[in-house]
Amino acid sequence: MAGLRERPIHSAEPVHSAEPIHSAEPIHSAKNEDRxxxxxxxxxxxxxxxxxxxxxxxxxLQRCVALKVIAPGVLDARPNAQEAFETEARLxxxxxxxxxxxxxxxxxxxxxxxLAMEFVEGDSLGAASAPxxxxxxxxxxxxxxxxxxxxHEGGIxxxxxxxxxxxxDRDGRxxxxxxxxxxLHGESGVEVAGTPGFMAPEQLRAGFGPVGEGSDVYALxxxxxxxxxGQHPNAAKRVIDVVIATVERDLPxxxxxxxxxxxxxxxxxxxxxxRVEDRYxxxxxxxxxxxxxxxxxxxxxxxxxxxxxxxxxxxRRRMLAGRVLALFAFGMLSLLNYxxxxxxxxxxxxxxxxxxxxxxxxxxxxxxxxxxxxxxxQTPYVWPLLDCVGLTWVLHVGDGLDSSLIVLYPMLIVMTxxxxxxxxxFVTMALxxxxxxxxxxxxxxxxxxxxxxxxVMTTLLVTALLMGMQVERTRALREYASSRW
Numbered sequence: 288m289a290g291l292r293e294r295p296i297h298s299a300e301p302v303h304s305a306e307p308i309h310s311a312e313p314i315h316s317a318k319n320e321d322r323x324x325x326x327x328x329x330x331x332x333x334x335x336x337x338x339x340x341x342x343x344x345x346x347x348l349q350r351c352v353a354l355k356v357i358a359p360g361v362l363d364a365r366p367n368a369q370e371a372f373e374t375e376a377r378l379x380x381x382x383x384x385x386x387x388x389x390x391x392x393x394x395x396x397x398x399x400x401x402l403a404m405e406f407v408e409g410d411s412l413g414a415a416s417a418p419x420x421x422x423x424x425x426x427x428x429x430x431x432x433x434x435x436x437x438x439h440e441g442g443i444x445x446x447x448x449x450x451x452x453x454x455x456d457r458d459g460r461x462x463x464x465x466x467x468x469x470x471l472h473g474e475s476g477v478e479v480a481g482t483p484g485f486m487a488p489e490q491l492r493a494g495f496g497p498v499g500e501g502s503d504v505y506a507l508x509x510x511x512x513x514x515x516x517g518q519h520p521n522a523a524k525r526v527i528d529v530v531i532a533t534v535e536r537d538l539p540x541x542x543x544x545x546x547x548x549x550x551x552x553x554x555x556x557x558x559x560x561x562r563v564e565d566r567y568x569x570x571x572x573x574x575x576x577x578x579x580x581x582x583x584x585x586x587x588x589x590x591x592x593x594x595x596x597x598x599x600x601x602x603r604r605r606m607l608a609g610r611v612l613a614l615f616a617f618g619m620l621s622l623l624n625y626x627x628x629x630x631x632x633x634x635x636x637x638x639x640x641x642x643x644x645x646x647x648x649x650x651x652x653x654x655x656x657x658x659x660x661x662x663x664x665q666t667p668y669v670w671p672l673l674d675c676v677g678l679t680w681v682l683h684v685g686d687g688l689d690s691s692l693i694v695l696y697p698m699l700i701v702m703t704x705x706x707x708x709x710x711x712x713f714v715t716m717a718l719x720x721x722x723x724x725x726x727x728x729x730x731x732x733x734x735x736x737x738x739x740x741x742x743v744m745t746t747l748l749v750t751a752l753l754m755g756m757q758v759e760r761t762r763a764l765r766e767y768a769s770s771r772w
Contacts, residue, residue, distance in 0.1 A: 322397075323343075323354065323356060323396050323397055323399060323401060324394070324396025324397060324401070325345060325346045325347050325396070326341075326343040326344065326345055326346075326352065326354050326396075326401070326403070327343060327344045327346065328341045328342075328343050328354070329341065329342040329343055329344060329351075330342050332353065335465075335467065338355060338356050338357040338358040339355075339356050339358070340353055340354065340355045340356075341353070341354045341356065342354075342406060343403075345391075345403065350406075351406045352391060352403045352404060352405070352406050353388075353403075353404040353405065353406045353407070354401055354402070354403055354404075355401060355402040355403075355404065356399055356400075356401050357399060357400040357401070373393070374469070374470070376390060376393035376402050378443050378466050378469045378470075378471070379402075379404070379466040379469070380393075381441055381443070382437055382438055382441050382443065384433075384434055384437035384438075385434075385460070386430050386431065386433055386434025386437065386460070386461060386462055386463055387434050387437060387438065387462065387463050387464075388404055388405050388407055388454065388462050388463065388464035389404065389405045390402060390403070390404050390405075391403040391404060391405065404464070407454040407456050407462050407464070408456065408457050409454055409455045409456045409457055410454070410455060411450060411451050411452070411453060411454055411455070412427070412450040412451070412453035412454070412455055412461065412510070412514075413449070413450035413451035413453075415450070415455070415514065417513065417514050417515070417516065417517035418514070418515055418516060418517060418544065418545065418546065418547070419514045419515070421546070421547050421548055421551055422581065424511065424514045424515065424547075424551070425551060425577050425580060425581055426581065427455075427461050427514070428507065428510065428511050428514070428573075428577055429574050429577040429578060429581070430460060430461040431448075431453055431461050431463060431507060431510065432507055432570045432571070432573045432574035432577065433570075433571075433574050434461070434462070434463040435448065435463065435503050435507065435570040436569065436570040436571040436574060438463070438469075438503075439500045439503070439569065439570055439571075442471050443466075443469050443470075443471060444469060444470055444471075444498065444499055444500060444502065444503060445463065445466065445468070445469050445503050445506070446468040446469055446470065446480065446481055446490070446498065446502060446503070447465060447467065447468040447469075447480070447481050447482055447485070447506075448463070448485065448503055448506035448507065448509075448510065449482050449484075449485040449506065449509070449510065449513075449519075450510055450513055450514070452464055452465040453510070468480045468481060479491065483526050483529045483530055483533070484509065484519035484520065484521065484522065484529050484533075485506045485509040485510070485519055486502075486505075486506075486530075486533065487501065487502040487504075487505035487506065487533075487563075488505075488533055488534050488561050488562075489501070489502060489563060490502055491530055491533060491534050492534050495534075495561065495562060495563065496562075496563050499563075500569060500570065501563035501566055502563075503570060504558050504566050504567050504569070504570055504573060505558060505559060505560075505566060507558050507570060507573055508520075508555050508556070508557070508558025508559035508566075509558075509559065511554070511555040511558065512542065512544075512555055512559065515542065515544035515547050515552075515555065516542070516543060516544050520533070520538055520559055521533050521536065521538075525765075527765050528765075533561075534561075537561060538556065538559055542555060542556055548580075550580055550585065550586050550588070551580060553586065553588040553589055554573070554576050554577060554580065554586055554588045556588070557588040558573060567588075572587075576588055604654060605705075606654070606670075606702075606705060607650055607651065607654040609702070610646075610647075610650045610674075611647055611650060611651075614643045614646055614647055614650075617643060618639075618640060618643050621636055621639050621640065621643075622636075624636075635684060638684055639681055639684075642677055642680055642681060643677075645677070646673060646674070646677045649673050650670070650673075653666055653669060653670050653673075667703065667706040667708055667711040668711060668714055670703075671699055671702075671703050671711070671714070671715040671718060672718055674699050674702075675696075675699065675715070675718040675719055675721075675722045676722075678692065678695050678696070678699070678722070679722040679725060679726070682726060682731065683725075683726065683729065683731055687726055687729075687731025687732050687733075688723070688726045688727070688731050688732035688735050688739075688740075689731075689732050689733060689734045689735060693723070693743060696719040696722070696723060696743070696747060697719070697746055697747055697750040699715055699719060700712060700715050700716050700719060700747065700750045700751050700754055701750065701754055703715045703754075704754045704757060704758055707758055707761055707762055707765075708758065709755045709758045709759060712751050712754050712755050712758060713751055713755065715751070716747050716748065716750070716751035719747050720744060720747055720748075723740075723743055723744070723747070727740060
């Protein structure tokens with residue numbers, strides 16, 4: 288399937304240990320060792336963090352199985368690995384549902400632990416083509432939602448629902464598998480684990496609430512999104528950027544899924560709400576809404592209202608929204624001074640409004656170019672340049688350096704920290720100093736003396752130094768997290 292695929296993370300143990308196993312010692316291969324106990328290995332069909340999954344033939348019962356074999360030394364080397372393996376077997380075996388791959392037995396042979404599961408002949412949903420026909424997409428998601436609902440009825444939270452963990456059998460039915468990260472609802476001390484892109488915000492940050500059934504509802508939406516668009520929500524080049532976007536950023540009100548009906552998009556969007564209380568109450572509720580849509584009835588999920596759309600816009604486009612709101616507030620203040628207090632001349636008022644309008648249009652254009660990738664490297668420098676020019680012009684035609692608006696210069700430096708580029712911070716500082724120096728050269732102050740000028744310049748320098756330090760710390764943490772995940 289097109290799009291970004293992420294590997295699972297398990298942060299309760301060293302994060303690098305969650306890497307897929309590729310050791311120098313060969314793990315069981317159907318070519319160099321074709322038996323494990325009573326199972327004859329046929330071929331490798333999957334590989335994960337704890338071991339390898341084979342198609343195998345069970346001699347005593349004469350049946351084909353999927354045999355998950357734990358890699359040598361994993362149970363001894365990884366903290367709680369034995370417990371996690373036994374938990375997976377116990378949870379998977381406790382559910383009987385047509386949409387859940389059943390577990391036959393768990394055991395040890397030839398010094399290796401194994402899990403024998405029902406063999407599903409077919410590819411994973413991760414191999415499906417995307418975008419998918421909307422009705423087929425809805426049907427498959429409905430089957431997954433019913434299977435997940437059965438897990439929840441048994442008190443089980445899957446926690447790693449994704450296309451690669453959904454198998455499509457020969458009849459085209461979806462079958463949920465891989466319970467390596469599953470746990471019983473209500474268990475305490477559950478570590479951060481899952482696959483970035485399909486993990487709900489509460490799986491990444493405790494402030495969103497406990498991990499539970501709502502986390503699987505989010506994952507259902509993420510699976511729908513990947514089938515609609517070919518990539519999971521918040522796709523990015525680095526895992527840490529996926530994680531940050533999941534926690535901090537709302538998805539667009541209208542998902543970028545060409546040809547998908549608005550009602551189906553709304554169902555997906557509701558699953559992907561950042562806060563648990565805004566999602567569907569259960570996987571069964573998701574399935575019910577999909578059934579309504581497939582019958583031709585209106586689903587309960589509807590596109591967000593105007594207020595919610597505005598909130599979503601501000602959360603997703605914070606840099607643009609912050610500037611537009613600041614310019615709007617300054618425009619309202621100017622209108623108050625002109626129309627009500629009468630302390631601003633008409634000519635000056637209209638010049639200020641014209642500059643503010645130009646700055647708004649420039650900000651919108653730069654934001655659009657930045658999102659498209661046009662002039663991506665230049666945007667962080669052009670934006671503060673326009674801000675400094677606009678602010679300086681307003682000061683020069685108004686009260687000059689005697690205006691309280693000079694406090695906006697250090698604020699511009701702070702705002703550029705969001706680009707996480709120290710050079711942008713110091714370029715903005717240089718622009719602000721140059722702009723302020725131009726006011727001194729033009730004599731736009733009747734009150735300020737050398738002490739104020741030195742204080743302002745020192746403030747700009749110290750602000751830039753502090754912001755530069757914070758930017759470097761943040762970048763270092765992001766790089767570290769990216770290397771570990």
